[in-house]
Amino acid sequence: MSEDYRWWQRGIVYQIYPRSFMDANGDGVGDLAGIVHKLEYLRWLGIDAVWLSPIYPSPMADFGYDVSDFEAVDPMFGTLEDFDALIAAAHARGLEVILDYIPNHSSHRHPWFEEARASRDNPRRDWYLWRDPAADGGPPTNWLSNFGGSAWTRDPATDQYYYHAYLAEQPDLNWRNPALQEAMLGVLRFWLDRGVDGFRIDALRQIVKDERWRDNPPNPDWRPAQGPYQALLPVYTTDRPEVMALIGRMRQLADAYHDRVLIGELYLPLQRLVAYYGSNGSGVHLPFNFHLILRAWNARGIAALVDEYEAALPTGAWPNWVLGNHDQHRLASRIGPAQARLAAMLLLSLRGTPTLYYGDELGMQDVPIPPERVQDPWEKNVPGLGLGRDPERTPMQWDDTPHAGFSSAQPWLPVAADHGTVNVARQRVDPRSMLNLYRRLIELRRRNPALAVGAYRAMPGAGELLSYSRVAPGQRIAVALNFGPESLLWKPPNGPGRILLSTHLDRVDEPVRDAVELRGDEGLIIELP
Numbered sequence: 001m002s003e004d005y006r007w008w009q010r011g012i013v014y015q016i017y018p019r020s021f022m023d024a025n026g027d028g029v030g031d032l033a034g035i036v037h038k039l040e041y042l043r044w045l046g047i048d049a050v051w052l053s054p055i056y057p058s059p060m061a062d063f064g065y066d067v068s069d070f071e072a073v074d075p076m077f078g079t080l081e082d083f084d085a086l087i088a089a090a091h092a093r094g095l096e097v098i099l100d101y102i103p104n105h106s107s108h109r110h111p112w113f114e115e116a117r118a119s120r121d122n123p124r125r126d127w128y129l130w131r132d133p134a135a136d137g138g139p140p141t142n143w144l145s146n147f148g149g150s151a152w153t154r155d156p157a158t159d160q161y162y163y164h165a166y167l168a169e170q171p172d173l174n175w176r177n178p179a180l181q182e183a184m185l186g187v188l189r190f191w192l193d194r195g196v197d198g199f200r201i202d203a204l205r206q207i208v209k210d211e212r213w214r215d216n217p218p219n220p221d222w223r224p225a226q227g228p229y230q231a232l233l234p235v236y237t238t239d240r241p242e243v244m245a246l247i248g249r250m251r252q253l254a255d256a257y258h259d260r261v262l263i264g265e266l267y268l269p270l271q272r273l274v275a276y277y278g279s280n281g282s283g284v285h286l287p288f289n290f291h292l293i294l295r296a297w298n299a300r301g302i303a304a305l306v307d308e309y310e311a312a313l314p315t316g317a318w319p320n321w322v323l324g325n326h327d328q329h330r331l332a333s334r335i336g337p338a339q340a341r342l343a344a345m346l347l348l349s350l351r352g353t354p355t356l357y358y359g360d361e362l363g364m365q366d367v368p369i370p371p372e373r374v375q376d377p378w379e380k381n382v383p384g385l386g387l388g389r390d391p392e393r394t395p396m397q398w399d400d401t402p403h404a405g406f407s408s409a410q411p412w413l414p415v416a417a418d419h420g421t422v423n424v425a426r427q428r429v430d431p432r433s434m435l436n437l438y439r440r441l442i443e444l445r446r447r448n449p450a451l452a453v454g455a456y457r458a459m460p461g462a463g464e465l466l467s468y469s470r471v472a473p474g475q476r477i478a479v480a481l482n483f484g485p486e487s488l489l490w491k492p493p494n495g496p497g498r499i500l501l502s503t504h505l506d507r508v509d510e511p512v513r514d515a516v517e518l519r520g521d522e523g524l525i526i527e528l529p
């Protein structure tokens, strides 16, 4: 049955932040050769696809999300030949490779921008967004940068402002310009021809802005602790209607190749998120669903979320779930290590493609960053609110050696203090470790079509209990999750079952008759008759 589904439906995606995964050349920053060394580990873990955060040439103002050449590899990460070798090595192991695609902006050092800013009549001027100053000489609109301050920077050479949704070093591209569109679609073609299996599309909700340049309205619910960007509702700078036609072009291009996937980074409410599936396969295959990160962590809230999402999905749309990424505080820090095990079971037993963030399979936590080692420009621009993303981007913890087996040199971000115990080498041989929990969950999902691709059915729950079943022809599997620290009872709906896995990894094959006790923070996967 699973074979009737595409790899990106039945499979599991694993996000690698290349700067922090594995450093093969000893400069303290991860690289492509390092990733190749660790492909065997990823195969052992059981995932199906890796998504690499950006590897393109970049001044690294936003650590690779400021691209100065969309069709090359930054020397820090390796060469195009290294990339080809990575694709070949991954494919030889049955792993797919997904790249980050950054259509919203380039680096200010991209030759396109250097030409565009040279003069008002440069042919590339219109590849970016330029406006005259307002009457008072200030920015043309009230639009805010995600990283703090105005989203407009005045360029003295031509005395106009250019728009940047993020840093001034990341000018936004003008997707209304046909030549820019062609150039950026060409980027997709370049990598598809090289054998990549898909793209995670960065900042997709932002690629088109209001053509009338209207001011964004104030956000009535804004609290300063949310950061300055949240002070306005970004109605004229995000999620504009024209974006769907552009996505349609990307999709058409991807569909001309065999079995490729487009995944959109879209921080949007559920009803808007699902619009990005498009009609009749004209949207992205997977609009990233971040709501497990965004919602409060309790059984009733998460149960409601799953029901709302399942109900909102258009016909034929394939769901997906995410628990962490390079922009969000670590799962184990957000909800605690005990609940992080429960979250792993939830993620890997829900219906829809799961995406894992490197290190979450170990229970890696946010690493406190001393002020002198802060790297993230967001933290530098808007300090002290906990918005900085360095804590969740620290080196992968491979072993207990001084740099955690990540590098022979001092890494670009500090290694976690707990790497002596929280590391791959140690957890591989500990049968009850978080790592072995992930591996067992992945294995179970792979072996059981009900878990991989079966239907989702909510089951009654109350208090801290969340339970549901997954159903495929001839197979019914229940999942019961205890979101609280106290034990509780769960009753199988019809007849006895059998425990397949506990988050505590200490009960297997136990029969379940009238009721089963879930210990605090425990989750069970149960085969039903």
Ligand code: GLC
Pocket (backbone or CB within 6 Å): 062, 065, 066, 102, 166, 202, 203, 265, 326, 327
């Ligand atoms: C996305 C990326 C984030 C980056 C931003 C600008 O949100 O995930 O890391 O800073 O886009 O490219």
